[in-house]
Amino acid sequence: MAYDLDETQKTLAAQNRNINAMGDLPDSMHDTLDRTGLLFTLKKDGPLGAAGQGLLVPDDKTMSPAIIADARWEYENLAAFAGHLKEGRRYTLLDIGANIGMFSRQIQVLSDQIEHALCVEPDHHNFAALKFNLAPFSDRVMFFNAALGREDGIVEFYRDMQNIGNYSLNEDAMRARSFEKVRVSQHDTQKWMAEHVSHKQALAWKSDTQGFDEVIITRTPMEIWERIDVALIEIWRIEKPDFDMDALRARFESFPNRQLGDEKDISVDEIIEYLSGSDWQFKDLLMWR
Incomplete structure (x- = not known):
């Protein structure tokens, strides 16, 4: 410094x-x-x-x-997300790929409807900043210094040397980038959801895991997914690990309202076609009930 x-x-x-x-x-x-x-x-x-x-x-x-x-970060997406929280309802936020806490911090400043937040971040440097940045809300936040994936264990994790927002379990996120490899803890998504997500609270979902979102979404139990009122997901056109396409389609179809980037009323087929590309472009998918 x-x-x-x-x-x-x-x-x-x-x-x-x-x-x-x-x-x-x-x-x-x-x-x-x-x-x-x-x-x-x-x-x-x-x-x-x-x-x-x-x-x-x-x-x-x-x-x-x-x-x-x-003095803000991607605030337009966040404001659109907050605008689809149901009036009068209190939420638990699932912030998967919480990074240094910009989304969780800003949404709790913007909306008093976020009653709890579960913040999942595997990188230990970003995790330290995450805990500092969410200290004003620490009475309502649970922190998890791990990744979510298919199974419990220690896995390789890729860190972009120039972008703290581009850390991933997905090696293709490092395409043509300078990066380093470290080892991080990973939790089985299904087991983690069962252990930590309340069966009573309404849910809001934000995930940004640099090309691993599809794996996490499809391993989230449907009974939990159906309690999510609004979801913001980064859809990145890169090579991805195997995931259950039918399960992904079912989860997207469960939302009546879908917007991909600036494209409103987008179909699930159009979303699937977009995410199946590999040109390293990305858009944010906003869905709400």
């Missing part, structure tokens, strides 16, 4: 942003340390929380510049 923040601070002030770097950093750094992120404080109430709250953002070349510039 040893570099001068003056230029960043001047830029943010000039743009009248509501987030500001905390303090100056020393000119030198001990050789046993490495810079991994920045700690910010909110100057005003905004999408990321209340004035005075802190925000921890790991360094990368994709997410951190956008968060620093805008």
